[in-house]
Structures are given as structure tokens and as C-alpha cells.
Amino acid sequence: MHISRLVVRNFRNFLLFDAAISPGVTCILGENNTGKTNLLYALRLALDINLPSGLRQLTENDVHCCSTLANAQQVLISIELANYRDKPEECAFCGLWEIDENKARITYRFRPRQSIREAIERGEKEANALVIDDYRWELTGGKSAEDNDPATVEWHQPCGQAVRFQELQAFKIDFLQALRDVEYDLRYTRNSPLTRLLSVLDIPEDEKQALVAIIQGANDDVEASPTIHGAGAAVATSFRASAGDAFALPLRLGMVAPTFVSLIRNLSVLLTDGPVVDFEPSRNGLGLNNVLYVSMLLEYFRRRVTRPETAGQLLLIEEPEAHLHPQLQRVLYSTLRQSPFQAIVTTHSTHVSSASPLASFIVLTDTGGMATESSVPSKIGILTTSEKADLDRYLDATRSILLFARRVMLVEGPAELFLVPPLVKQVMGIDFERHGISVIPIHGVHFAAYAKLFREDGMRKKCAIVTDGDMVPSDRSDQANDDNNDDVPPVARVDQLAALQNAYVRVFACDTTFERTLCSAGLLHVLDLTSQELNAPKLRGKILAATAALENADTRANALNGLDAAVLNTAKRFGKARFAQVASKHSEHAVDLPDYIRQAVEWLVE
Numbered sequence: 001m002h003i004s005r006l007v008v009r010n011f012r013n014f015l016l017f018d019a020a021i022s023p024g025v026t027c028i029l030g031e032n033n034t035g036k037t038n039l040l041y042a043l044r045l046a047l048d049i050n051l052p053s054g055l056r057q058l059t060e061n062d063v064h065c066c067s068t069l070a071n072a073q074q075v076l077i078s079i080e081l082a083n084y085r086d087k088p089e090e091c092a093f094c095g096l097w098e099i100d101e102n103k104a105r106i107t108y109r110f111r112p113r114q115s116i117r118e119a120i121e122r123g124e125k126e127a128n129a130l131v132i133d134d135y136r137w138e139l140t141g142g143k144s145a146e147d148n149d150p151a152t153v154e155w156h157q158p159c160g161q162a163v164r165f166q167e168l169q170a171f172k173i174d175f176l177q178a179l180r181d182v183e184y185d186l187r188y189t190r191n192s193p194l195t196r197l198l199s200v201l202d203i204p205e206d207e208k209q210a211l212v213a214i215i216q217g218a219n220d221d222v223e224a225s226p227t228i229h230g231a232g233a234a235v236a237t238s239f240r241a242s243a244g245d246a247f248a249l250p251l252r253l254g255m256v257a258p259t260f261v262s263l264i265r266n267l268s269v270l271l272t273d274g275p276v277v278d279f280e281p282s283r284n285g286l287g288l289n290n291v292l293y294v295s296m297l298l299e300y301f302r303r304r305v306t307r308p309e310t311a312g313q314l315l316l317i318e319e320p321e322a323h324l325h326p327q328l329q330r331v332l333y334s335t336l337r338q339s340p341f342q343a344i345v346t347t348h349s350t351h352v353s354s355a356s357p358l359a360s361f362i363v364l365t366d367t368g369g370m371a372t373e374s375s376v377p378s379k380i381g382i383l384t385t386s387e388k389a390d391l392d393r394y395l396d397a398t399r400s401i402l403l404f405a406r407r408v409m410l411v412e413g414p415a416e417l418f419l420v421p422p423l424v425k426q427v428m429g430i431d432f433e434r435h436g437i438s439v440i441p442i443h444g445v446h447f448a449a450y451a452k453l454f455r456e457d458g459m460r461k462k463c464a465i466v467t468d469g470d471m472v473p474s475d476r477s478d479q480a481n482d483d484n485n486d487d488v489p490p491v492a493r494v495d496q497l498a499a500l501q502n503a504y505v506r507v508f509a510c511d512t513t514f515e516r517t518l519c520s521a522g523l524l525h526v527l528d529l530t531s532q533e534l535n536a537p538k539l540r541g542k543i544l545a546a547t548a549a550l551e552n553a554d555t556r557a558n559a560l561n562g563l564d565a566a567v568l569n570t571a572k573r574f575g576k577a578r579f580a581q582v583a584s585k586h587s588e589h590a591v592d593l594p595d596y597i598r599q600a601v602e603w604l605v606e
Helices: 036-047 088-095 114-122 182-187 193-199 205-224 226-243 260-266 286-304 326-337 385-394 399-403 414-428 478-482 490-498 521-534 537-550 563-574 576-584 595-605
Strands: 002-011 014-020 025-030 075-082 098-100 103-112 135-141 172-176 271-273 276-279 313-318 342-347 361-365 373-375 407-411 437-441 463-467 505-509
Touching: 002 036, 002 342, 014 036, 014 373, 025 036, 025 326, 036 075, 036 103, 036 172, 036 313, 036 342, 036 361, 103 114, 172 286, 182 193, 182 286, 193 260, 193 286, 205 226, 205 260, 286 313, 286 326, 326 342, 399 437, 407 414, 407 595, 414 437, 414 576, 414 595, 437 595, 463 490, 463 595, 490 505, 505 595, 521 537, 521 563, 521 576, 537 563, 563 576
Parallel strands: 025 342, 025 361, 172 313, 313 342, 407 437, 407 463, 463 505
Antiparallel strands: 002 014, 002 075, 075 103, 098 103, 103 135, 271 276, 361 373
16 A cells, blocks of 8 residues: 555645655655645655644644635645555554545644534624634545535545544654654653554563563672662651652662563673774763664664554655765665555655656756646656656756756756856856756757646746757767768757747757857856866967957957867867866956857846
8 A cells, every 4th residue: 555646735835736646665855945845744644643733733833835814714634545455454544534446635724613604504603704713723534515626625625534533543644853852752761663663572471481581580699699689678767768668669779660661671782893892872872872773673664564453654854965975875775665565755856866767756846836746757748668767767866956946958968067057157247057057968969858848737947958059968079070971960959959848947058069169259268277287288379369359340350250169179188078167267257158058048047
């Protein structure tokens, strides 16, 4: 069984969130303050019996800012469960709330209570003069006679039958906050994943009795020590004197109480690191203790899922990458993906997203409006199967930044990545980072699959594609450039890419190549300093000649002729990325930048 659909309406920064959820691990991605934590909280409102009832009674701050509680309305969170028919316990759990074959629904609603709804219907109360005390929360399951879909049901319409808390007890939710005291949780019995793991182990009764006997014997040996026995007697005497005979209790010194429950509550994880043997986790760093905590919790979930009383479980993890080295992030996420239960994680980590398949992503975007926009990239209809497979391969730790960015500029390679941002900052006064613009090099000209991500039914944020007019990969050999009879002509490729333009995607192409477009009067000083640092005297000589020619009215018109080819050849000789990297060091001398780049930036920030 797994959650297959989540609908959130009118809750905090979500006006309407309606997304399909895949089995396994789901990654909720987005910049800060886009509502990732709010989605996890919404899931808990509908399913987590450990969430105190008082927290289910919402406040005005929990209602979307476009709404006012004075007008009768609702906050709705609906969860659909699927694929439970193969397990009797899960089938029994979902049977009461079934809406279709192998599909059930549970819905949380915060809306005017029944007496208020009836008073409004009778005309005894105005629907636009309510206060928060007129609202109550409720849990319902299944479907009503009208079969109202949770994405469209009105506040006064039914949405299934009442659900009682005890009916949810078989479903297990664990929520791990990003900022948590792991050391305390490992030590505190109630929160310890070790305690929970031991509680689901099938330990034979004779083994339990044998363990208790060991503890009893150890207690007896400790108490028999003359010093310990004397100290216990002294404490007992002092206690009796302080409390009086009427209130004093028998007292002795010992270790844990000789019961199996006490034994498992007092077990500790002991670690060894080189010469340090059997130390407690408090000696570890926070990151490693996080991994230890999660590993024990995963083992608890794996054990629990096989038990007959289990009917579904869900692990919610907020920023699993917290305090973890990048390699550990990928290892931990890989372990989550292999687990036999559903997990939903929120993350800012490109190391996590790069290890995730496209089908696992839910992307949240702040478009500047009052409501957060959401999308499931794998559900974008225009993407072909092969393009989805390409994106799974291409979205590495660098390129998956486009899933987190507010605005995106796609470029061909590292040359544009190194040089465009500092040039734009110097000439236009626009800092990409402060404007939420991420420059993503795709290391080629295969822009189409990326472009299809940005659209009305996909990620609703701007993407500027900045490309060379020749549409030839910058690392392609000259021989390959000459022998391209089987290739699509560059102009046709640009036209095909332009056909993908929409309100969220624009293509900005130069006539030649990026390096050639740098040959303008406003960038000659940058090129001069670059040629000096790279020790390219021939190029520098041509730059100085062009600079002198620009100062003469008779030679100004042809001053830059041939210089663009020299710049391109030098960039190829030293490596285009290296050339751009050196040029970026001297960007403070720029007074101009290529028109197509300026146009792309103006469109992104408008």
C-alpha cells in the first residue's frame, strides 16, 4: 500500500496542490519558504494519530492568505491510498474508505461545524459573518453519495463518512525534523529508535527469562559489595529521617530493574573507532549520529512491515542531508530507495536530487504570487519516454539545480557558466544569485528535454535558453564540424528549439559562437588582460591593433575584423572553459556584453 495522491486546498501557502505520488521515495524540492514542511504537516493532519488533537484545530494563520474565515470556507487535505489488495491487514484497513477498485481515500477538513452549516442553510446565519470558533476539524473516509472529488468539493458538500482515530492506529507515521536533538533522541527511551526496534523483535519467552536472570544476578552481585551495600543502607537511613516513617519507602542500590522491559530500555549502542572501544554515540559528530539514528529507524520500519498487525507505514524526513557529507547523503538516500515502505523527504540537496529518478520529484516554485506553484515533472505530457530517460541521466548534482532555482538560464557549457554572471553583474548591475537566477550548463546542445520541463503543466518558472547560432557542441572536433552531412542543419535545430517557446521558455541565440560575440569595443580591455595572463602574444597584438584602430575615424568601421576568429582559436587552444575562467577575473573592466545575453537577462528579470 502507498499514498498515490495528495490534495491540499487553502492551507497556508497552498491554494491548490494536487499531485500524484509514486511508490518508494518521493522528493519534495523547492527553494526556502515554498511550503515543503507544510506538505509534511498536511500529511500528518490527515493520517498521524500521534499528532495532538489541539494541533488539528487550525488558526487563521493556517488558512491561505487569499481567504478569510469570515466567509464560510474550508481547509482540505485529502490522501488516496492504492495497491493494498494483496495484504489482508491493509485491505481491512482501507476497506471502510474505498472509493474504487484497490483505492481508498481519507480526508481532513477544517470547515464550519455542522450546526453552523445548518443555520446558514436555514438562513438563520450569514455565511460571511463567521468567526474561528464557528469552525471545527473532521476526518472522513471513502466517498459520499455525490462522489465529490476533493479537488473541487465545496465547503458545504459531504466528502465521505466519519473516521474514528482508533481506526487509524494500524497505520504508522514517523516524522523526522531537520533540526532535532539526535543525541537526546538516541538516549531518551521514548524517542529512541533502538527501543522501537527491540519492541518489534520476536524474542522467545525463554530467552527473555534468561536475560532477566542475568540482570537479577548482576544486581545481587553489585548489592553484595560491602561498599555499595553500606552506601545503600546510609541512603535508606537518611531518606527515612527526612521523609518520616509514614512516607519512607524501602530502598537499595542496584542497576536496572530485573525485568525485560527495563532491560531493553537501558540498552545502549556501543561503538568502536580504532583504539577507542565501546563508546556511546555522544562521542560522535552530529552527522554520523544522524545516520545512526535513521539506520535504526529504517530497520525498525523494515521489521514492522512484516508483522501481521501492520497496515501501512510512512516515513517523513525533513532535509535528510542535514549535517551530512555529500557522499553520505547519496548513500543514505540510496538506502531509503531500497526500503520496502514509502518515504517522503524534503530536500535542498542537489546530491540527493541527482541520485533520484525523475518520477520521484515534486517541485515547488515561488513565482512571486500569493500561492506556491507545484508540479510533477514526470507527468508532463509533452515529455517522451526517451526524454525522461535522458533527464534521469542528465540531472546530476550540477544540472539538478534547475529544479530548485526560481529562474533558470540554460547554456551550452562551462564557458558561459564562468563568464556570463560576472559580466552581467558588472554591465547591468544584476546579481544572478540575488535575483534567484541559476546558470545551468548542459554540456551540449540537447536543450529540448530541459525546455519541456518549463510550461503551464510543468514547472511554472522562467527558463532562458542561451545558445550559439551554430548549435554545435563546443567540444566537438573540427573534423566533425566539417563532416556533418547526416546532422540536422544548425538553423533547423534553432527553429525546432524556438518552437518549444511558451510563456515560461524563451530562446536567445547569437549568430555565431559565444567566444566570437565577446569581440566588441566594450570588452577589448577584458580580452587584453586575458591574453596577457594566458601568455597569448599573437592575440594580444591583434587586440592592441584593434584598440588603436577604434581610435581612428578612418579605420574604426573595420577595426574588429578578424579578431573574433583569433579569440575563438585562442579559446580552443587553451580550452574554452579555461579562457572564460581567466576572462571572468577581469570582468570589472567590461562596459558591454553581447546583445543576446542582455536580452535573455532582461526577459528573466522583467
